[in-house]
Amino acid sequence: MKNWINKFAIKIANATNTPSAPISQITRGSELFSIFSGSNAGGTVAVNERVAMCVSAVIGCVNLIGGAISSMPLHFYERTNSGRQRYSPDIWWLLNERAFNNWPASALWVYVVLSKLLHGDAFVQIHRASRFSSVITGFEPIHPLNVDVRKINGRLSYTLWKNADDGSVYVEVVDQDDMLHVSGPGFNGLRGISQIKHGLQNAAGIAYAADQFAGQFFNNGARPDFAIEMPGNPTTEQQEMMRSTWMERFQGFGNSHKPALLAGGVKIHEITMNAEDSQLLATRSFQVEEICRIFGVPPHMIGHTEKATSWGTGIEQMSIGFVKFTLQPHLVAFEQEINSKVFRTPKNFCEFQTAGLERGDIKARYEGYRIAIGRAGEPGWMTVNEVRNLENQLPRDGGDSLYQPNQTSNLSAA
Structure with missing residues (x-):
């Protein structure tokens, strides 16, 4: 079994440009450890995409940004002597209605935004009518963990792991001209910085741990941990009987209000702090602000209304501020990549229509x-x-x- 894991670790290391190592060196904090279990969040929990999306603030920010971008129409223009003229090429349908097979355009944009926000990179494979054709037939999003990026002879090469219809996995290599690659902060020529490994490592880990603690606290009938003091010197059998009887009758939310009957000198001693004393509510509130700070989202836009926004008052100013300071960097990155890979000429370009979000009251x-x-x-x-x-x-x-x-x-x- 150990030899099999060693071989599997070496295969993963080769596929991800990570130095190979025996199983004994897959320790907490190493690259291989993060591949197997997700990043370690400061000793709290291992944070991966699944854990991050279990945190309400994370999924709220991702849904807000992804939903806003997916609702914007993407228009295409041609530069003229008098300015620019709007037109509708064939790819308008792909990027505004149906991107690829069973992928609606709205789902495509939500998916690539989630990839960019959590993993630092968004990948969309450009499908063409044939290998040597310039006609684009579809845009297929690829999960960042299924992509290996390498530079060969000055050009980027993308190795993709895909699932076939029969459930098998096959490998496909794509040139940089057939891949929309939009990176977040920290792009080094190959990949951007993963928010899961860096920005969300502690913030999402602590928030997830606080949620888990709160769930366990209420699952225990909102009662803190305690010890049962029994007089005399009870035997091991008597101790186990008392423990099992107590858990059967009084543990759980449904039994939280049943009165406990104590006899024979039995006493209850609280040995942990309650939720208020341990600042659980304050911790959870602060983590919402911390996660919003990472994504550049005003807390009030995901329902956290404890503090007022500094972007002014009214829906108009909030929407304009959100578009300018949060959405615009993402929009520019997507526009530049599409212009570069689809048109390859300064004469034609595309722009997201943000007027709908920036409109004021009537x-x-x-x-x-x-x-x-x-x-x-x-x-x-x-x-x-x-x-x-x-x-x-x-x-x-x-x-x-x-x-x-x-x-x-x-x-x-x-």
């Missing part, structure tokens, strides 16, 4: 439209039809000209 929005169209003798810089397009309204006749103060008809009243 009164402020309409007041801005009045200023843009032109009012009080001021010339307009937007046409009526441009405004109607922003509100998803059909264009109207005569609404494509800019308002000038000397015009007899005021289009702003349209």
Whole structure:
């Protein structure tokens, strides 16, 4: 058995660029230890993707960022002499509706955002009509743990481990031109820094441990640990009988309010602190803020409302701040990678449409439209039809000209 584990560890080490080592050297804190059990969170629990996603603050931040990006339309533009012109290439359908086989575009974006936030890298394989064709037929997301990145002759090569329909595993090697690779902080030319191994190592580990402790505390009927004092010198059999009888009758949430009957001089002594004394609630609250700080998410946006936001008041300012400081870095990274691998020319490019999240309340929005169209003798810089397009309204006749103060008809009243 030990020899088999040694061979398996060497295979994993070769596949992940980790130096091979015998089983005796797979110790806490080593690379191979993190592969087998997840990163060690400061002596609390081993943090991996499953553990991290069991923490409500982590899944709240990931869902918020992933959901926001997946709800944004991705538009495509062509640069012209007068600026830019929007158009709809064939890949519009892939990146906005159906990315690959049974992958909706929304699921693709949520998946790659989760990969980038937790593992530091997001990988999407570009499928083409043929090996030598430039026609793209699909975008397939790949889990970061199933990708090995190496540099060969100055180019990145991606080794992918995939599951076949019959359940077997096969290996596929992909060139950098056929892989969207979006990295987070700490990119070294091959991979970014994994948040699970670094940022979330302690934060998520402590939060998970606190959740586990809270669950065990309430599973025990919200009672702290205690010792039962029996008079005299009871035998081992009597001690076991008292212990098993107590656990059968009084342990568990359903038995938490049953009165305990003590006779014969039996006494109960509390030997641990209760939840309030051990600062359990304060710890759990602080860990929410710590995790939000890692992901750049205001705590109030995932339901943690103990402290007010510093981004101003109102839905408008909150949304604008969230787009600028949290979403924009992710959006720019995705846009640049798509522009580089899909178009390979500065003439065409794509942009996420963030206007929906940045829109203010209806009164402020309409007041801005009045200023843009032109009012009080001021010339307009937007046409009526441009405004109607922003509100998803059909264009109207005569609404494509800019308002000038000397015009007899005021289009702003349209």
